[in-house]
Amino acid sequence: MHKTLTITPSRCISCRTCELACSFKHAGVGGLGISRIRTFMFGEGKNQILTCFQCDEAACVKVCPVEALSRNESTGAIEVNEARCIGCGLCSIACPFGHMAHDAVNGIAVKCDLCRADEPACAAFCPTRTLEYI
Amino acid sequence: MTTEKTISLEINGRIFQAQEGMTILDVAQREGIPIPTLCYHEALESVGACRLCLVEITHPDWKGWRGLVTACLYAVEEGLQVTTDNAEIHNTRRTLLDLLLARCPNSDVIQKLAAEYGVTATSFQKNPIETTCILCGLCVRVCAVKGCSAIGSARRGIQKKIAIPFGQPPPDCIGCASCAHICPTGTIKYEDTADVRKIWGHTFKMVKCESCGRPVMPEKQLEFESEKSGLGPDYFKLCPVCSQRKSVETIRSTFDMKPVEVAR
Numbered sequence: 001m002h003k004t005l006t007i008t009p010s011r012c013i014s015c016r017t018c019e020l021a022c023s024f025k026h027a028g029v030g031g032l033g034i035s036r037i038r039t040f041m042f043g044e045g046k047n048q049i050l051t052c053f054q055c056d057e058a059a060c061v062k063v064c065p066v067e068a069l070s071r072n073e074s075t076g077a078i079e080v081n082e083a084r085c086i087g088c089g090l091c092s093i094a095c096p097f098g099h100m101a102h103d104a105v106n107g108i109a110v111k112c113d114l115c116r117a118d119e120p121a122c123a124a125f126c127p128t129r130t131l132e133y134i
Numbered sequence: 135m136t137t138e139k140t141i142s143l144e145i146n147g148r149i150f151q152a153q154e155g156m157t158i159l160d161v162a163q164r165e166g167i168p169i170p171t172l173c174y175h176e177a178l179e180s181v182g183a184c185r186l187c188l189v190e191i192t193h194p195d196w197k198g199w200r201g202l203v204t205a206c207l208y209a210v211e212e213g214l215q216v217t218t219d220n221a222e223i224h225n226t227r228r229t230l231l232d233l234l235l236a237r238c239p240n241s242d243v244i245q246k247l248a249a250e251y252g253v254t255a256t257s258f259q260k261n262p263i264e265t266t267c268i269l270c271g272l273c274v275r276v277c278a279v280k281g282c283s284a285i286g287s288a289r290r291g292i293q294k295k296i297a298i299p300f301g302q303p304p305p306d307c308i309g310c311a312s313c314a315h316i317c318p319t320g321t322i323k324y325e326d327t328a329d330v331r332k333i334w335g336h337t338f339k340m341v342k343c344e345s346c347g348r349p350v351m352p353e354k355q356l357e358f359e360s361e362k363s364g365l366g367p368d369y370f371k372l373c374p375v376c377s378q379r380k381s382v383e384t385i386r387s388t389f390d391m392k393p394v395e396v397a398r
Contacts, residue, residue, distance in 0.1 A: 066177035084177040098378025
């Protein structure tokens with residue numbers, strides 16, 4: 001059984017460190033807009049953090065015309081094979097939760113891949129254990 | 135299923151292991167050895183159209199014979215000795231880029247790549263027909279992979295071009311614009327407005343996001359994708375931003391009803 005990225009929104013202090021950690025890890029630059037994890041703030045200290053649910057029956061995988069999306073059996077995450085992706089954007093439309101992003105610079109799909117083999121950067125940097133990889 | 139046989143080959147004097155059926159380019163890319171390509175895409179069948187990935191091969195059993203082959207098509211063999219760059223390869227690629235520059239003098243991509251090989255102006259006669267298409271065929275192959283095969287190539291020799299059947303808007307085109315997205319030189323263009331997408335002579339009516347009204351995809355593509363994926367049309371009616379907003383709202387309303395107690 002692989003580990004799971006758990007999110008406990010009640011602990012979130014809306015610091016958005018997870019978003020920075022994610023963008024640094026994947027794009028090499030800090031930018032909240034290019035993060036694969038997103039914080040939503042509702043005021044009164046209520047926050048929600050959203051990232052890919054790694055669905056069992058994933059719509060993104062079903063629609064991809066070139067099989068660029070597949071599950072990494074060791075982490076359980078669905079990963080984008082950047083070399084295969086043709087940038088058609090279908091996965092981002094098909095995802096019912098809006099978790100697929102499109103990298104406009106490279107013209108390919110990007111999504112949370114639980115940082116492949118490492119501990120997810122968002123969980124490693126979260127100061128309040130809102131994000132945990134357990 | 136055939137059992138995968140491990141093969142060892144030599145690239146630039148180093149020994150690498152590969153599986154039977156892999157091409158030289160597969161191994162080189164895996165090992166981070168640079169080989170230039172223009173018509174290669176991992177998701178599509180290789181055709182060896184651009185010839186830029188030419189590498190030199192030889193084998194201890196070949197009695198000194200050596201030759202240039204396209205790395206994207208040549209399957210690895212036991213004991214194969216590959217050189218990915220030497221003076222001869224460099225000159226051949228240089229000539230190829232010189233020819234491509236003669237064909238497409240105004241293509242930024244070709245200009246840049248040619249300059250890397252020292253070609254800043256073509257030494258051949260320039261193509262009188264203005265084009266930036268290098269005939270790599272990626273658009274045709276991606277269209278086939280999508281399951282449409284709406285576009286193809288027409289004519290031969292210098293008159294060869296990427297074309298639509300009989301010059302008419304292709305009946306099988308769904309307006310997905312994958313051909314335009316994959317085109318390495320940006321030759322294939324499409325035009326999106328709030329209501330329609332214009333491509334290959336078609337004017338496709340766009341499906342609008344049920345929530346914000348932004349165009350999502352052509353109606354014909356929605357029909358095609360919902361049937362092909364088996365997901366049905368409901369999966370394609372919201373734009374990604376509104377999908378995410380909807381999931382945030384759903385989670386929030388769930389939270390307001392059932393606050394979660396977290397033990398610390």
